[in-house]
Each structure stands twice: as C-alpha cells, then as structure tokens.
Amino acid sequence: MRLGKFITFEGGEGSGKSTQSKLLCEWLENNDIQTCWTREPGGTPAAEILREVILSGAASPFGAEFEVLMFYAARMDHVNQLIIPKLNKRDWVICDRFYDSTTAYQTASGGASKAFIDSVHNICLQGFKPDLTFIFDIDPEIARDRVLSRAALRGETVLDRFESEGMDFHKTVREQFQQIGLENADRCHIIDAEQPIELMQQQVQEIVKTTFLTYEISGLNA
C-alpha cells in the first residue's frame, strides 16, 4: 500500500509549475511532512541520461512513438528506483511533470495516439497514477515570452527539443492538458497560471488540504 502521497505538476512551458511545486514542498516540510521533489524526464541517474538525449532532439527524427518509449524507459526507472521507495517510506513525492505530459506532448504532433501511450503505460507501470495532479493553464503566447526571458537570464541561446516547437504545437498541448483535466476531474485541478505566484500557491495549498483532509499528520489540518 502507498503510504505517502504522489502529487504531480503539469502544464505547458513557462507556466510556473516548477516554482509552484518547490513552494508546495517547502510548505509541506514546514508542516512536518517529509517530501521528495523530483522531475521528468529525469529524477534518477539513468533517467537523467535519457533526458539529455530526448531534450537534445536526437530522438525526434525517429518519431513520437519512439520518444514515448524513451520517456517510458526513463519513467520506469524513476518510478521503481525513486518514487515507489519514497512513497513506501511515507514521504510525499512532488513531481514536476509525469505521464500527463506524455499524453499532452506526444499526441500534440499527431505522431502517437492516446491508445498507444495508455498501452505502454499499462505494460510499464500497471496503471500507476498520481493521487493528485495540478495542471497549470496559460496562453502559450504569454508563456513563450516567459521562456525566452528565462533563457536570456540563464545566458542560454538554444531552446530545447520542445521549446523550439511552433506556436500551433503549444496551443495543441494546452488543449490536450485542458482535455486531460476535464476527463480526470477526480484527480486533476486546473490552475489559472496567469495569476500572481502567491495566489496560485494559496490555491494549491487549499486543494492539498481539502484532498488530504483526513491525512493523519495534524499540521496539515491546523
């Protein structure tokens, strides 16, 4: 049985989900809950190697299904070597992107079907799912400005495999995430990512409190 909670943060590029996921970890730690922040693709040494390959664009000529299989090779290692052991220790795992990103991004190009992704998921992870998912929703035009200024601040001149896709692709990714949110309303909450950081974090914390109200760690329910 899963003892900790598994919470994922999803959304397009520049939606602020990384900042929000780290703020949630801080708040949980302040409430005496042991957390593990992680991300996809990546999170374990093997998965980080695959991350480099995927984000370099080296796998894209082989098609979206090939990329799905690479994401899943990374994800299997991440789930089996890090996420499940942490959950078994009662830690809460906060993950920046997980399998909803595969559905949103790898179907957006039209190259992989949802049925293909669902089958791969079931073969690799037997339906393993988050307890709670936040989807950060933002107009991709606004997000693109954020991504470009973030890259400039870091002195980066080259965008990665998915950042460099066109606006139509990012609009489709947004629609896919909205659809995932609607179809999985029991697990997913859509957050308006054009709001100030503090407001978004307040909403995230409220939803965590409501979802896990019965969780026995009293700090959360204070």
Ligand code: TYD
């Ligand atoms: P990252 O630098 O972590 O982007 P972000 O800060 O936006 O999360 O790069 C991850 C990229 O990989 C991002 O463009 C989304 C993409 N991705 C997929 O296409 N499919 C997936 O299954 C995952 C996990 C990520």
